[in-house]
Amino acid sequence: ISTGSSVIDKSIDHVFVHLYPGSVQAVRHLVDVGCDRIACVTPWPLDPRFDAYTLVMRELGRREECIVIDHDNRASAMTCLRAYIDTNGVPSGLFCHNDDTAIACYKALFDMGIRVPDDVCIVGCDGIDETEYMPAAISTIVTPMEELSLTAWEFLHNRLNSPATELQQRVITPQLVVRASSQR
Numbered sequence: 113i114s115t116g117s118s119v120i121d122k123s124i125d126h127v128f129v130h131l132y133p134g135s136v137q138a139v140r141h142l143v144d145v146g147c148d149r150i151a152c153v154t155p156w157p158l159d160p161r162f163d164a165y166t167l168v169m170r171e172l173g174r175r176e177e178c179i180v181i182d183h184d185n186r187a188s189a190m191t192c193l194r195a196y197i198d199t200n201g202v203p204s205g206l207f208c209h210n211d212d213t214a215i216a217c218y219k220a221l222f223d224m225g226i227r228v229p230d231d232v233c234i235v236g237c238d239g240i241d242e243t244e245y246m247p248a249a250i251s252t253i254v255t256p257m258e259e260l261s262l263t264a265w266e267f268l269h270n271r272l273n274s275p276a277t278e279l280q281q282r283v284i285t286p287q288l289v290v291r292a293s294s295q296r
Contacts, residue, residue: 113264113271117160125267125280127260131237134253134286135164138235139207141251141288143172145296147205147233151177153193153217154209155184161237165207177203181213189216194224202226204233205294211236211243214250218293233294239286249291260284 114120115127142150152165157178169176177200181192189208193216208214214236221232228234228248236243239254267280 113267115260115264123279125271126282127263127267128281128283129255129260130160130283130285131253132160132164134288135161135207135237136168137288138237138251138253139165139168141290141294142205142207142233142235143168143174145205145229145233145294147203149177149203150174150205150207151179151196151203152207152209153179153181153189153213155181155188155213156209159209161207161209179206181209184209184213186212186216186219189213190220190223193217193220197224197226202232204231206232206234208234208236211238211240211250211252214252214293215242215246218246218248218250228293229296233296235288235294237286239289244291246293248293251291251294252289253286254289255286256284 113125117129117131119126179196181188206217214234236250236252239252243250243252263282270277
């Protein structure tokens with residue numbers, strides 16, 4: 113059973129996490145709360161989250177700002193965000209590839225004396241518990257992990273009990289949960 117936001121092999125059972133709609137919702141939310149400069153912080157700009165960001169920015173005729181982090185970890189996100197701000201100034205909104213990146217950006221901003229959400233709004237992606245425990249809880253696109261896990265288990269159970277079962281596929285769509293980090 114495969115789970116995630118990409119289908120690696122279309123011939124195996126798969127629970128697909130459809131990140132695109134929640135990402136569109138997240139970027140539009142940043143626009144709606146008054147962010148005039150929104151940057152996408154990502155380790156790879158070939159992803160449904162980045163595609164959604166690009167679509168919304170182009171639809172609105174806004175300039176795209178991409179902060180490509182060198183490695184998919186918190187230290188790299190902090191370093192790259194600081195360097196970006198030193199060169200380009202402070203965006204008013206950050207749409208982050210995942211919650212780890214959002215947490216790292218929050219810390220980098222704090223260290224620079226930049227306030228969340230007063231100066232910069234942040235939205236992450238995943239829905240990890242740690243986002244709720246930041247001084248301004250981080251808005252995030254929440255993947256319903258219980259539903260994903262139960263579906264994967266159901267698929268596995270079906271496959272073990274009947275190996276000839278037809279291909280099983282289901283789409284799960286995460287939802288934006290708005291918290292203090294992106295409310296003005």
